[in-house]
Amino acid sequence: MNSPKHVAIIMDGNGRWGIKKKNSRNFGHKKGLEVVEKIIDASIEEKIEYLTLFVFSTENWKRPMKEIKYLFKLLDSYIDKKLNNLINKNVKILILGDLKPFPVSLKNKINKVQRLTKSNKNIQINMAINYGSRQELINAINKIKRKKLLINEKNINNHLYTKNIPDPEILIRTGNTYRISNFLIWQIIYSEIFFVKKMWPDFNEYDFKKIIKKFKSINRNFGGLNVSVK
Ligand code: IPE
Numbered sequence: 188m189n190s191p192k193h194v195a196i197i198m199d200g201n202g203r204w205g206i207k208k209k210n211s212r213n214f215g216h217k218k219g220l221e222v223v224e225k226i227i228d229a230s231i232e233e234k235i236e237y238l239t240l241f242v243f244s245t246e247n248w249k250r251p252m253k254e255i256k257y258l259f260k261l262l263d264s265y266i267d268k269k270l271n272n273l274i275n276k277n278v279k280i281l282i283l284g285d286l287k288p289f290p291v292s293l294k295n296k297i298n299k300v301q302r303l304t305k306s307n308k309n310i311q312i313n314m315a316i317n318y319g320s321r322q323e324l325i326n327a328i329n330k331i332k333r334k335k336l337l338i339n340e341k342n343i344n345n346h347l348y349t350k351n352i353p354d355p356e357i358l359i360r361t362g363n364t365y366r367i368s369n370f371l372i373w374q375i376i377y378s379e380i381f382f383v384k385k386m387w388p389d390f391n392e393y394d395f396k397k398i399i400k401k402f403k404s405i406n407r408n409f410g411g412l413n414v415s416v417k
C-alpha cells in the first residue's frame with residue numbers, strides 16, 4: 188500500500204501534561220516542541236511529502252497573555268536555534284494562517300524562514316499559526332468574489348492557504364480529545380482520523396510510525412465500492 192503524501196497533526200495536550208508533571212502549562216509546551224523535532228525526522232524517514240502541524244489556532248487568543256507570549260517566544264527561539272538545521276535537512280517551511288497580529292520582529296523572522304527554505308525538497312512542513320479553517324474559507328470566498336470567478340471546488344482550493352497541497356490522507360489528534368477545533372475542515376473530508384489518548388509531549392516516533400502502518404492497511408473507498416460488484 189502507498190505511503191501517505193500528507194499527514195496533518197493537532198498537537199494537543201501540552202498544558203495538561205505540564206500540570207500533571209507538577210509543573211506549568213508552559214513546561215508542557217516546551218516539551219511538546221522536542222516532540223515536533225522527532226516527528227519531523229520520522230516523517231522524512233517515512234518519505235512523507237507534507238507534514239501540517241497545528242501550532243496556534245484563531246481561538247487560542249482566548250488564552251492568558253502569559254501563555255500566548257510564551258508560545259511566541261518558543262517559536263522565536265526555535266527559529267533562531269533550528270533554522271540552519273532545517274536548511275541542512277532540506278526542509279521547506281510554509282505558514283498557514285494570518286501573521287498580521289504578530290510582533291514585527293517575529294513576522295520578519297518567520298518570513299525569512301519561508302524565504303530561505305522555499306526551494307527545499309525533502310519535506311514541506313506547513314505550520315498552522317493563527318490558523319482557523321472558517322477564516323481560511325471566508326478569505327478564499329471573498330478573494331474569488333473579488334476576482335469575479337465561479338465558486339467551485341477548484342477555485343476554492345486555489346485560494347486556500349493549502350493551495351497546491353494535496354488533502355491530508357491522515358489526521359492525527361493527540362490529547363485524548365475527539366474534535367477538530369477549526370482545523371482544515373475543507374481539506375479533511377476523506378482523511379483517515381486517528382485520535383490518540385497520549386498527550387502530545389508523550390507522543391513519539393514509534394506511535395507515529397504505527398499510525399502510518401495502520402493507514403496502509405485501510406481500504407479507502409471515497410464513497411465508491413472496493414470490491415467488484417457483479
Ligand atoms: C497544545 O496543547 C496546543 C496549543 C494550543 C499550543 P494545549 O495547550 O491545548 O494543551 P491542553 O489541551 O490544554 O492540555
Ligand code: IPE
Nearest residue numbers: 197198199241242243244368
Ligand atoms: C487545538 O487545540 C489547537 C492546537 C493544537 C494548536 P485546542 O486545545 O486549542 O482545542 P480545544 O480548545 O480543546 O478545542
Ligand code: MG
Nearest residue numbers: 199200201362
Ligand atoms: Mg488543548
